[in-house]
Amino acid sequence: MQLTSRIRLLLVDDHPVMRAGLANLLSTEPDFQVVAQADDGEAAIRLWQQHTPDVCLLDMTMHGLDGVETLTRLHAIAPQARVLMLTSSDSAEDVARALAAGANGYITKSVRHSEVFAAIRAVHAGGRPVSEHAIVDSRPTRQVAGISLTPREIEVVAFMREGFTNAEIGRLLGISTHTAKAHVAGVIEKLGASDRTQAVARAFDLGLLSTRPPGPAAR
Numbered sequence: 673m674q675l676t677s678r679i680r681l682l683l684v685d686d687h688p689v690m691r692a693g694l695a696n697l698l699s700t701e702p703d704f705q706v707v708a709q710a711d712d713g714e715a716a717i718r719l720w721q722q723h724t725p726d727v728c729l730l731d732m733t734m735h736g737l738d739g740v741e742t743l744t745r746l747h748a749i750a751p752q753a754r755v756l757m758l759t760s761s762d763s764a765e766d767v768a769r770a771l772a773a774g775a776n777g778y779i780t781k782s783v784r785h786s787e788v789f790a791a792i793r794a795v796h797a798g799g800r801p802v803s804e805h806a807i808v809d810s811r812p813t814r815q816v817a818g819i820s821l822t823p824r825e826i827e828v829v830a831f832m833r834e835g836f837t838n839a840e841i842g843r844l845l846g847i848s849t850h851t852a853k854a855h856v857a858g859v860i861e862k863l864g865a866s867d868r869t870q871a872v873a874r875a876f877d878l879g880l881l882s883t884r885p886p887g888p889a890a891r
Contacts, residue, residue, distance in 0.1 A: 678702075678703050678704060678705040679703055679704050679705065679726045679727060679792060679793070679796050680705050680707045680723070680725040680726045680727075681698060681704060681705065681706045681707065681725055681726070681727055681728070681729060681792070682706075682707060682708045682709070682710065682716065682719055682720055682723060682725040682727075682728040682729070683695060683698075683706060683708070683709045683710070683729050684709075684710045684711075684712075684713070684715075684716040684728060684729065684730045684731055684734075684739075684742070685711070685729075685731040685734070685758075686711045686712055686731065686734040686735050687731075688711065690781075691709055691711070694729070694758075695709060697785060697788070698788075698789075698792075701789055703793075704789075704792065707723045707725050708722070708723045708725065711734075712734055712735060712736045712737065713734060713736055713737025713738070713739075713741060713742030713745070714736060714737060716728065716730065716742055716746070717742065717745055717746055717749070720746060720750060720753060721749070721750070724750075726754065726796055727754050727755070727756055727776075727792055727795050727796050728746070728753060728754065728755045728756070729755075729756050729758045729792070730742060730743060730755050730756070730757055730758065730759075730775075731757075731758060731759050732757055732759035732760075732761045732766055732770065732848075733759065733760070733761060733847065733848045733851075734848075738848045738850045738851065739757060739759065739770065740769050740770055740773045740850075740851075741850060743755055743757075743770065743773045743774060743775055744773050744774070747773070747774045754776045754795050754796065755774070755775050755776055755777075755795075756775070756776060756777040756778075756779065756791055756792060756795045756801075757770045757775045757777065757778040757779070758779055758780075758781060758788070759778075759780060759781065760780065760781045760782075761780070761847065762780050762782075762803075763824060763847065764822070764824075765822060765824050765851075765855070766847070766851065767802065769851070769854070771800075771802075776795045776799075776800055777791050777794065777795045777799070777800055777801040777802060778801075778802045778803065779791045779801065779802070779803035780803050783803050787803065791803070819862055819863060819864075819878065820862070821859065821862060821875075821880060824845070824855065825855060825858060825859050825862070826880060827845065828841060828845075828852070828855045828856060828859055829859050829863075829871065829872060829875045829880065829881065830881060831844060831845075832856065832859070832868050832871065832872050833872045833875075833876075833881055838852045838853040838856060839852070841855070841856070856868070859871055859875075863875060863878075
């Protein structure tokens with residue numbers, strides 16, 4: 673029996689092997705049709721306009737535009753676009769950023785094949801699936817003097833103390849430079865600081881860091 677309608681998919685991932693494997697996997701389901709594949713955000717936006725797929729599967733960390741920026745730009749031209757984040761990042765902060773930017777769902781690449789299929793169908797039907805593996809960091813925020821920092825933000829300010837750049841922090845935490853930059857900016861804002869050095873000093877004064885850095889934190 674031939675299906676009268678299939679869920680048309682756009683795959684966006686900058687790892688060719690991963691993308692090809694995903695395309696092959698999805699082809700085993702009779703109600704899925706991969707209509708296009710992109711290896712970066714710019715291509716994703718262009719191909720979405722060309723094919724108008726039902727669901728876009730979008731990686732979080734890519735070269736060039738990251739997943740959240742790609743999603744934001746896509747929704748600027750196509751607010752109705754349904755996007756499922758499929759990524760290796762299980763950071764609670766990344767989940768929050770993606771959903772706040774308008775993602776219709778968020779699952780990690782560690783889930784079973786059946787969960788990927790179910791998430792795609794759920795997004796297509798108007799649901800908002802989030803993988804349980806994507807919310808592994810349930811540790812409470814650290815609050816001092818009315819200032820709350822998440823565990824990830826405390827990690828970031830510790831790296832700031834050592835003078836690491838945004839790109840280096842990203843590599844150390846396994847996140848994109850864009851995400852690391854957002855974390856740094858968030859830490860500076862939460863601590864009421866004007867720059868990295870002041871943020872590190874403020875974190876030390878509040879007891880969020882155990883030792884004061886020997887010299888300037890920024891470089």
